Every structure is written in C-alpha cells, then in structure tokens.
Amino acid sequence: MSDVVTYNREGSIGVITVNYPPVNALSHGVRSGLVAALEQGQKDADAKVLLLVCEGRTFIAGADIREFGKPMQEPGLAAMIEQFENSNKPIVAAIHGTALGGGLETALGCHYRVAVSSAKVGLPEVKLGLLPGAGGTQRLPRLTGARKALEMITTGEFVNARDALDLGIVDAVEDGTDIRGVGLAYAQKIADENKPVRRVRDLTDRIEADKGSDVFGEFRANLEKKARGLFSPFKCVDAVEAAFNLPFEEGMKRERELFTECMESPQRAGLIHAFFAEREVSKVKGLPKDTPVREIKKVGVIGAGTMGGGIAMNFANAGIPVTIAEVKQDALDKGLAVIRRNYENTAKKGRITQAQVEERMSLISGTLTYDDFSDVDLVIEAVFESMDLKKKIFGQLDQTCKPGAILASNTSTLSIDEIAASTERPQDVIGLHFFSPANVMKLLEIVRGEKTSDEVKATAMDLAKRINKVGVMVGNCYGFVGNRMLHKRGAEAMALVNEGASPQQVDKVLTDLGFPMGQFAMSDLAGIDIGYSIRQERRKAGEDVPATWMDKLAEQGRLGQKTRAGVYKYEEGNRKPIPDPEVDRIIAEFRQEQGITPREVTDQEILERCMYVMVNEGAKILEEGIADRSLDIDITWIYGYGFPAYRGGPMFWADQIGLDVILGTVEQFYDDLGGEQWKPAGLLQELVSEGRKFGDL
Numbered sequence: 001m002s003d004v005v006t007y008n009r010e011g012s013i014g015v016i017t018v019n020y021p022p023v024n025a026l027s028h029g030v031r032s033g034l035v036a037a038l039e040q041g042q043k044d045a046d047a048k049v050l051l052l053v054c055e056g057r058t059f060i061a062g063a064d065i066r067e068f069g070k071p072m073q074e075p076g077l078a079a080m081i082e083q084f085e086n087s088n089k090p091i092v093a094a095i096h097g098t099a100l101g102g103g104l105e106t107a108l109g110c111h112y113r114v115a116v117s118s119a120k121v122g123l124p125e126v127k128l129g130l131l132p133g134a135g136g137t138q139r140l141p142r143l144t145g146a147r148k149a150l151e152m153i154t155t156g157e158f159v160n161a162r163d164a165l166d167l168g169i170v171d172a173v174e175d176g177t178d179i180r181g182v183g184l185a186y187a188q189k190i191a192d193e194n195k196p197v198r199r200v201r202d203l204t205d206r207i208e209a210d211k212g213s214d215v216f217g218e219f220r221a222n223l224e225k226k227a228r229g230l231f232s233p234f235k236c237v238d239a240v241e242a243a244f245n246l247p248f249e250e251g252m253k254r255e256r257e258l259f260t261e262c263m264e265s266p267q268r269a270g271l272i273h274a275f276f277a278e279r280e281v282s283k284v285k286g287l288p289k290d291t292p293v294r295e296i297k298k299v300g301v302i303g304a305g306t307m308g309g310g311i312a313m314n315f316a317n318a319g320i321p322v323t324i325a326e327v328k329q330d331a332l333d334k335g336l337a338v339i340r341r342n343y344e345n346t347a348k349k350g351r352i353t354q355a356q357v358e359e360r361m362s363l364i365s366g367t368l369t370y371d372d373f374s375d376v377d378l379v380i381e382a383v384f385e386s387m388d389l390k391k392k393i394f395g396q397l398d399q400t401c402k403p404g405a406i407l408a409s410n411t412s413t414l415s416i417d418e419i420a421a422s423t424e425r426p427q428d429v430i431g432l433h434f435f436s437p438a439n440v441m442k443l444l445e446i447v448r449g450e451k452t453s454d455e456v457k458a459t460a461m462d463l464a465k466r467i468n469k470v471g472v473m474v475g476n477c478y479g480f481v482g483n484r485m486l487h488k489r490g491a492e493a494m495a496l497v498n499e500g501a502s503p504q505q506v507d508k509v510l511t512d513l514g515f516p517m518g519q520f521a522m523s524d525l526a527g528i529d530i531g532y533s534i535r536q537e538r539r540k541a542g543e544d545v546p547a548t549w550m551d552k553l554a555e556q557g558r559l560g561q562k563t564r565a566g567v568y569k570y571e572e573g574n575r576k577p578i579p580d581p582e583v584d585r586i587i588a589e590f591r592q593e594q595g596i597t598p599r600e601v602t603d604q605e606i607l608e609r610c611m612y613v614m615v616n617e618g619a620k621i622l623e624e625g626i627a628d629r630s631l632d633i634d635i636t637w638i639y640g641y642g643f644p645a646y647r648g649g650p651m652f653w654a655d656q657i658g659l660d661v662i663l664g665t666v667e668q669f670y671d672d673l674g675g676e677q678w679k680p681a682g683l684l685q686e687l688v689s690e691g692r693k694f695g696d697l
C-alpha cells in the first residue's frame with residue numbers, strides 16, 4: 001500500500017484517504033496510490049459505497065506543480081479520474097479546505113460531493129498560464145452551464161461552499177470541521193438510499209441549454225480588454241466551448257491539445273516561477289524560522305499624505321487600531337476624509353458593506369502630537385522625503401515610544417542606517433517601504449539596517465502577511481531594490497527622448513512588453529515634481545546630473561495628473577494619457593538648446609536600453625547582497641511595479657533572453673554611450689563565462 005494514500009473500511013463504507021502534506025497535491029505517488037486504493041475498494045465485497053477524503057488542512061489542492069516540465073509518469077491524472085468515474089460503486093468526495101485544479105477535477109470524477117461550509121472550490125490553472133487539463137473544462141459546464149464555468153475557469157477565482165451548492169458543483173454542505181465524520185455520514189446516506197452511480201460526463205441538460213449561445217463570443221471580447229497579452233485565458237474559452245460542440249470523449253481530447261499548448265507556452269514557465277518565487281521570498285536567508293516575533297496590537301503612522309493614509313488603511317483592514325499624526329489639523333482632516341472616501345467608494349462597488357466602512361473608520365484615529373504614540377507597538381513614518389526631517393522625527397520617537405516599539409520609515413530612497421543612527425535603538429529601526437496606492441499594491445519592501453535585530457526583521461515579515469502583503473527583505477542602499485532599478489530605467493527613458501524618441505513611443509514599448517503603464521505615464525501618476533526635486537537635491541550636492549526636458553515640464557508647473565498636464569495631458573476626471581503637441585515643442589526646444597540633432601530610435605533599442613539597464617543594475621544588486629536571490633528582485637517588480645507576472649520578473653526574463661545576449665549588448669552600450677549604469681556587472685560577466693543563469697545562483 002502507498003504511504004500517501006490508504007484504504008480501510010468503516011462498516012459498509014470503503015474509505016480512501018490521501019495524506020500528502022502540505023496540500024495533498026496530486027504527485028505521481030498520490031496518483032498511483034489513488035488508483036491502487038480504488039482497485040482495492042472495487043474488490044472489497046463489503047464496501048457498498050466509497051469515500052474519498054483527505055487528511056491535514058485541505059482536500060487535494062491540484063496537480064503537483066513541481067512535476068510540470070518534467071516527463072509525465074503514469075498514471076496520468078485524466079486517466080486516473082476516468083477510473084474513478086467508471087467505478088461501479090458510487091464514490092463520494094468529502095471536501096474541506098480548498099479543492100482546486102486537479103483536486104476539484106478529481107472530485108468532479110466522483111459521483112457525489114459533500115463539503116463543509118468553510119470549504120472553497122476552484123479551477124485556478126489560468127493563474128499558472130494553464131487550463132484545467134483533467135476534464136475540468138468538460139465536466140464543470142455540465143453542472144453549472146456555460147457562463148459560470150467560463151467565469152470560474154477564465155478568472156481562476158474560488159467559489160465558497162454555499163455558492164458551490166447553489167451552482168450544483170457540490171450536492172450538500174454541512175457545518176462542522178470533522179471532515180471524515182461528515183464524509184462518512186453522507187456516504188452512509190448514499191448507501192442507505194441505494195443511490196446509483198451518477199456520472200457528470202453523462203449529464204446533458206446544461207449542455208443542450210447553452211449550445212450555440214453568444215456567451216463564448218462575449219467572453220472572448222471581454223478578455224481582449226481584461227487579459228491583454230495573456231495566452232491561456234483564450235484557450236480556456238476554446239476548451240469550454242468544446243464541451244458544447246463535441247461529444248465528451250472528443251471534448252476531452254480537445255482539452256488535452258489545448259492544455260499541451262499552454263504547458264509549452266513561455267507564459268506558463270513565467271507564471272509558475274512567480275508562484276514559487278512568491279512563496280520563497282517569505283523564507284529569508286539567515287533568519288531562522290523560529291525567530292520570535294513581537295506582538296503588533298497598536299500602530300502609529302506619521303503623515304496623512306498620499307502614503308500615510310493608504311498605509312493606515314492596511315492596518316484598519318486587518319482589524320489593528322492605528323493612529324495618524326499630522327502637523328496641522330487641516331492636513332489631518334483632509335487625510336482622514338480621503339481615507340473615508342476610499343472606503344465609501346469600495347462600498348459603492350459592493351466589495352465591503354457600509355457597516356464595514358464604519359468599523360474600519362472607527363479603528364483609525366488622528367492626533368497632532370507624538371505623545372499619543374507612547375503605547376504603540378510600531379510607528380511608520382511617512383513624511384516628506386527629507387533626511388533632516390526624518391532624523392528629527394526619529395529622535396523624538398525614540399524619546400516617546402515604549403522600549404521594544406519598532407520604529408519604521410516608509411522612505412523610498414534614503415539610508416535606513418542614517419535614520420537609525422538618530423536613535424538609541426538602531427536594532428528596532430527598519431524600512432517598511434509601501435507602494436502607491438499603499439492600500440492596493442501587494443508589495444512591502446522591507447529594508448534591513450545594519451543593526452536591525454532578527455526579531456524586528458521576523459516581525460516585519462510576519463506583519464506583511466497579516467496585512468495581506470508580500471514582504472520582500474532587502475538591504476540598505478540608495479533606492480533599495482525597486483527604485484534603484486526604476487531610476488536607472490527612468491534616466492534611460494529620458495535620454496532616449498533627448499536623442500529622438502517620443503515619450504509615447506517609449507511608453508508603448510513598455511506596455512507592449514506587458515507593463516500596465518509606461519515610464520512617462522507613471523511619472524505623471526507619481527508627480528513630475530518628485531523626480532525633479534530628487535535631481536535638484538543631487539545637483540545641489542554637487543553630483544553631475546544632466547539637464548533634461550522633464551526639468552522644463554516641472555518648472556512650467558506641468559506636474560502630471562494632479563495638474564492635468566505633465567508628459568501627457570489629461571481630461572477632467574480621466575486618467576487616460578493624451579499626447580500633447582506642447583510637450584513635443586518643449587522637447588524640440590530642449591534638443592535645440594543642447595545642440596542635439598534628433599535621430600530615429602528603434603523600438604528594439606528602447607527595449608534594450610530600458611530593460612537591460614535594469615537587468616545590469618539587478619546583477620549589481622545581487623553582487624552587493626542587497627537582494628539575496630534573483631527571485632526577490634522578480635517579486636519586487638511583479639508586485640511593486642506591475643512587471644507582467646507571465647514573464648516571471650526581470651531577472652527570470654533576462655534568463656530567458658540569454659545572459660550572453662544581454663551582456664553583449666550592455667558591453668556595446670558601455671562602449672557607445674558610457675556611464676556607470678552601462679558598466680557591465682561583474683556577476684553578469686561571471687555567469688556568462690560559466691554558462692549559468694540568475695536562476696542557478
């Protein structure tokens with residue numbers, strides 16, 4: 001008998017139990033164990049009904065993703081499920097936790113399904129660049145009809161047990177947590193009532209009802225807008241449509257062909273890299289898993305501006321009380337009003353109730369004095385980006401906050417060590433860098449200072465999870481990981497326009513790559529004044545920062561979306577960037593002043609200069625130990641800057657292009673253009689000479 005799947009009998013019920021932690025994924029061992037246990041159940045003359053149930057925290061959560069890309073070992077999943085469906089004894093699947101992907105497909109191959117009320121079901125394969133490849137696209141629509149099946153399969157969203165009951169995906173929902181007991185009771189009922197074997201494949205009502213419906217065209221048209229650049233969602237529609245146009249067996253064949261196309265697509269590789277990378281980032285090098293964490297029951301935020309308000313919302317959403325400090329009453333009132341308006345808007349969209357709006361607002365209070373921070377467990381400072389101001393504030397916090405309270409800064413570029421040095425407790429100081437809008441963006445870049453204690457680092461990582469963020473631990477340097485790379489890309493984008501490209505050409509190359517917006521549309525969103533003041537500060541400090549046409553925009557008050565004019569212009573109440581001839585004029589004037597004759601810049605050059613400069617910087621970041629692994633950089637870019645997940649992040653993308661190709665081009669740019677940013681990273685040279693990739697590090 002397999003050690004991950006067992007068979008035993010309880011009365012007249014033959015029980016097949018899967019026990020393969022953590023999520024009972026359908027590895028080769030589980031598949032072959034299930035086939036063996038099924039055969040045993042078939043042969044067991046005293047078993048009238050069979051029950052499939054799982055140990056641990058969940059029902060089967062899908063195929064074993066770690067086996068993808070390797071040769072498939074028999075039995076295949078679809079064949080295994082067919083054997084279950086063909087059983088001559090009724091089989092009941094008892095679902096707890098999450099029945100996902102191949103897990104739900106297995107349950108759909110059983111003849112009856114019972115779930116506990118906390119359970120969820122779903123076919124999330126699309127999120128991995130796939131489609132359900134073991135009958136999910138053929139069986140689910142036979143239960144739910146076309147629309148709901150398309151919705152579930154093209155979005156990958158989960159459905160809770162009660163909704164699954166209404167949709168006909170499960171036959172019964174029971175309260176309680178004892179899944180084995182629930183399953184046994186339901187199987188006994190099936191046995192007592194002499195219920196027959198009932199195969200989903202044979203159901204035809206829903207298929208007949210939706211045959212020839214417009215719904216497939218409607219979904220394809222919607223996906224053109226919502227799933228731009230993605231491959232598998234469209235294949236999902238094709239596969240579901242096959243359930244309506246072809247007999248079951250042929251539909252299964254069609255599903256298999258489409259599944260194979262998805263499996264071979266580079267997007268699948270990128271998305272699965274992103275899936276595992278997201279889980280890997282929570283394991284921080286050199287930080288033992290059992291490091292104690294401090295309790296965070298009460299939080300303070302300083303500054304109720306763009307970032308402070310959003311940061312505060314994260315804590316209120318997680319049920320943690322938060323106090324925001326401002327300098328003036330009107331700034332505080334304004335900040336609190338923005339928070340309320342954000343919540344009200346979410347409620348209008350039906351995502352939270354009005355009661356939840358009030359509940360969350362009641363967790364947020366305002367103050368004009370840091371005295372109210374004497375009992376908080378964590379303070380996050382989000383005032384203007386000024387070292388002097390931040391140092392002054394941290395000095396005051398050190399006096400006011402209780403011993404053991406964590407003092408964090410949301411600075412986007414400044415040295416955490418220098419800020420920490422203004423306190424007597426540098427071990428308790430850390431960077432918590434949120435991304436705008438802070439209540440939405442999933443990334444939390446956690447910046448460790450030289451003296452930050454392990455306990456404080458572990459607490460920050462744990463906190464990220466509590467507030468539903470993906471925490472990535474990085475080292476301290478100008479701009480940390482994300483902005484350090486972004487600023488290199490920004491400088492290159494500006495230079496490309498100096499030389500002859502238009503801002504919209506640069507942005508289009510980036511959006512064609514899959515970014516939600518280009519470099520210049522993003523500058524307009526953040527505010528042109530931000531980059532301008534950073535450049536001015538550096539010029540004041542004596543650095544050689546070349547003049548640019550963007551300085552002219554700032555000096556003329558074209559600050560971006562907030563003034564409805566920046567690199568682009570904007571219509572009232574609309575965020576869509578519109579190219580502006582006035583900006584073309586400003587750029588032409590700038591080129592003339594600088595004696596630049598514009599030349600034609602190709603899209604390929606834009607791609608290489610904007611992206612390879614980031615990869616080269618990423619390699620330097622790894623070399624210096626600012627990021628521990630290339631996957632930390634990938635996740636930073638996917639969750640902080642909208643890098644297309646299906647390309648796996650900038651470093652994974654670079655590995656796919658070929659590091660030798662990238663290095664060759666970087667060397668060429670270094671010769672032609674010069675500049676520190678094009679000096680090839682030692683690590684990049686080393687990897688190329690050894691024939692290795694970032695992913696091999």
Ligand code: 3HC
Binds near residue numbers: 023025098100101134
């Ligand atoms: N295969 C292999 N490992 C898996 C896995 C899977 N399907 N799902 C989760 N894991 C691993 C994770 O990598 C993680 O490993 P680690 O502890 O070593 O980092 C561990 O299980 C726990 O996962 P989470 O940290 O994500 O735990 P949560 O409790 O937060 O979430 C979950 C559990 C909801 C099941 C979530 O892991 C999840 O969404 N998993 C993926 C489900 C999925 O996409 N299934 C479809 C697979 S494709 C398929 O079935 C193809 C078929 O149609 C042919």
Ligand code: NAI
Binds near residue numbers: 381384410433434526
């Ligand atoms: P902002 O200008 O919108 O807000 C700053 C707020 O701090 C203002 O409301 C101001 O009144 C208040 N303030 C100033 N001094 C104060 C003091 N001594 N005590 C209490 N409140 C005080 O600035 P924004 O954009 O929110 O940035 C804040 C910090 O977050 C900066 O360090 C910035 O670099 C960083 N950041 C900004 C991002 C962005 O996209 N805007 C993204 C990530 C980080």
